[in-house]
Amino acid sequence: MTKAPPTSRLVRATALGRLAAGQVLRQAGTKVAGLGRSSEKRQLLLDRRALAAADQLVSVLGGMKGAAMKLGQLLSVLDLDLVPDSSRPEFRRKLAVLLAKAPAVPFSDMRKVAEDDWGAPIAEVFAEFDRNPVAAASIGQVYRARLHDGRAVAVKVQYPGIATAVRADLKNLALFLRLAPNIFPGLEMGSLAEEIRLRIEEELDYRLEAETQHEIAVQYAGHPFIAIPDSVAELCGPQVLVTEFVEGMDFDGIAEQPREVRDRVGEIIYRFYCGSLFHTGDFPGDPHPGNVLLRHDGRVAFLDFGLFKRMSPESIHLERTVLRAAADGDAEQVHARMAAAGILGEPDRIEPDEVLAYIEDAVGWYLADAEIEATPELAAEAMISSIDPRSPHYRKMRWQYLPPEHLFARRAELYAFGLLGRLRARGNWHRIAREWLHGDEPATELGQVDAKWRAGDTPEGYEPR
Template sequence: MAKDRIPTSRISRTAKVSSLAAGQAARQLRTHATNLARSEEGRSAALERRHLEAAEQIVAALGTMKGAAMKLGQVMSFLDVGLVPEEHREEFQKKLGALRDAAPKVRFTDMRKVIESELEAPLGEVFKEFDEEPIAAASIGQVYRARLPDDRIVAVKVQYPGVAAAVRADMQNLGMILRLMKRIAPGLDVKNTADEIRSRIYDELDYELEAQNQRALSRIFKNHPFIVVPDVVTSLSREKVMVSEFVSGAGFDSVKEGDQATRDRVGEIVFRFYFGCMYRHRQFSGDPHPGNFLLMPDGRVAFLDFGLFKVMPRNLIELELETQRAGHEGDAQRLWEIWAEGGLLKEPDKFRPDKLLSQFLDATWWYLTDETLELEPDIATQVMIDMSDPRSEHFGQMRHETLPADHIFGRRVELLTLAVLGQLRATNNWHRIAREWMYGDDPVTALGEEEAAFYSQ
């Protein structure tokens, strides 16, 4: 297999991104000028076309890179929940999926050098068997299947040679990519988002840190009745190599084709894992990506990839839970006070509590409404629009809000979890599940009872 060189020059990569950004800016100006004479329906259609153009340019910009670009494709995957016209959505999702799955084609001889250098031993001395064909391609590395001398089957995650330098070059261009994003989501805080993305992605370059994250969750969920986080082989994990327990199971596409009961069960497990990690344990994977979990033959769900990880301070989690309680109870004044005191409103006096409540519920109603709901893909689309899009009735007020960097990935996790549940068309009373961490209520589902018994131990 030919080696695909990973470019690290910022100049060449900047030129590619700059030309795309300039082209999009010109299109936006033309759209704005033409809008002056358009009907409301025409303006909406023009906005949709602009979204499609910008989204395609972002995919093209990221696709020219080989470092952080693939990971940025995951970080920004809220594009996948429908901020492009419906008739183009399936095609665009394929493009974005290809971007997320894309990876440099690096010869195994080069990957082998990384493994042996990191483990300071020949491959044959460390592993009893090693399959040279990768079983998965990650954004900054590849995953291989191997067998240890004690016959344990393991997954070996290996970083591409030279990818760290490529990531650093990509991060210098992050501002330009985010400005393209801002044309789709004008409410985006570019500076805060850039700071948070840089921090998280630099962390991902260190597999020892990822191993630490995975170990923490593996301990939390050890012997859990339906959640599996593979064990890490600490003695064989280094900065550029991570070895963990091998797990297998059905991927997301297979689960989507399952019956309603299967999809509902997996949906509840996904919801409990991502929301539960955040609100129960204050540490969570920031990447609820369909490729990051597997339905195992015994019915448990295994969760993978903890490079994009966040630990939240207790006071911020409490602030968010207080916000959710105020929202569910319809207490607009209390919600306003929480946001004002928490620094989420630049000029609190300019905000009407009732409008703030309406905006908040438009983004969270699906898990704050005490009803059984079947989620659909379009729900995530509408929530994304209500959160950041010019089509939102709340857009004028959103521009005067500020989202602290610590909250950015929490909102992303909520939205992308919703997107996954929508694609599964999962049905449940999501609020009754959320009440377990919001109010400390007893569970009302069979899975909830199993989990309560697990935590009581």
């Protein structure tokens, strides 16, 4: 157990500063210590330093929660070439603690937040309440409970003072970014910081999340392979979210399943996180391992709707036409549509072929008509192509302006691909995407089942596998 996260801006800035400075000293110490050593011993030293850095990241970022911890969660999903190859799996394993098993805050601290929100003691609200959290994330902690009517529910409670802590993080972000290159050399942190700021701000009001989750649960009610737990509106407040409890295999367990299972779950993840926009005009914006469970009935359950974006029809049309033109290799059309939308701030500074090459590097995994096995390395390359100044596209594409809703769409794609990479899922992602980009008939069994369900005609006798 840890105490509640610090809320003072100075304390939080100091913690981030110590983390950055510690990595600088550690890097310098490694260089000095490596002098005169054999290549094998130098590699061993680098591995030890990298794993020590992971321990420090988990300790500092996990203890701070809020926006600071989101950075650690990103690193646990994507392979960003920050440590030597030999120690990367262990590095990712350590950082994965930040996804669902972050240091927990004592129940006594969390109980006061919940009871203040309900205006009643826990014993009056629930028939049973397990004081041991089942998950601890960046904004809140999740508990299992049972209502008086017998329903099992998940109760997410915000950390005490987290709103103040988040605002302190956002104010300190500029300071952290000046130090960040020492921890994450080569990353352009500005766009990442803005994404984190928007993400956290929308997560703070659990009433908004409860409303959104209910809408999505109704929307997917009866779906043959997607399950969304509904919220319990009367028990939700600004700092407490109560939803149906979902039993299922966690992401690590899914990743150990046979190829057939991993490919199937991968396709469902892709359809949900990337296809939703074109089916319904909105999409969930926070793909990460802690938000995916494989139910015993074969359906995949998706959790956490703190960030859920809705697009205007005009923006969806722009998304579809640009991506369709990119899939067709039409560089002139891609350039023209992005310029007309104001995304290319100075269109004359970049050639059509350069814009197309940038898009292909970022989302080529579903633009290419081929069966592709997603890997952590491919996911990292896609991310780096989008935000790394070392990318060959960076000098030209830095002039683009991507409106927030489109930025969130790219984020969802990149993070979803990160999940597919963790599963090493295989598929012709292009043929699936053509359903919503080109209006093609479904090319897979899941696509056919989904299309019939959306038409109100789920196949007779269909059972999720």
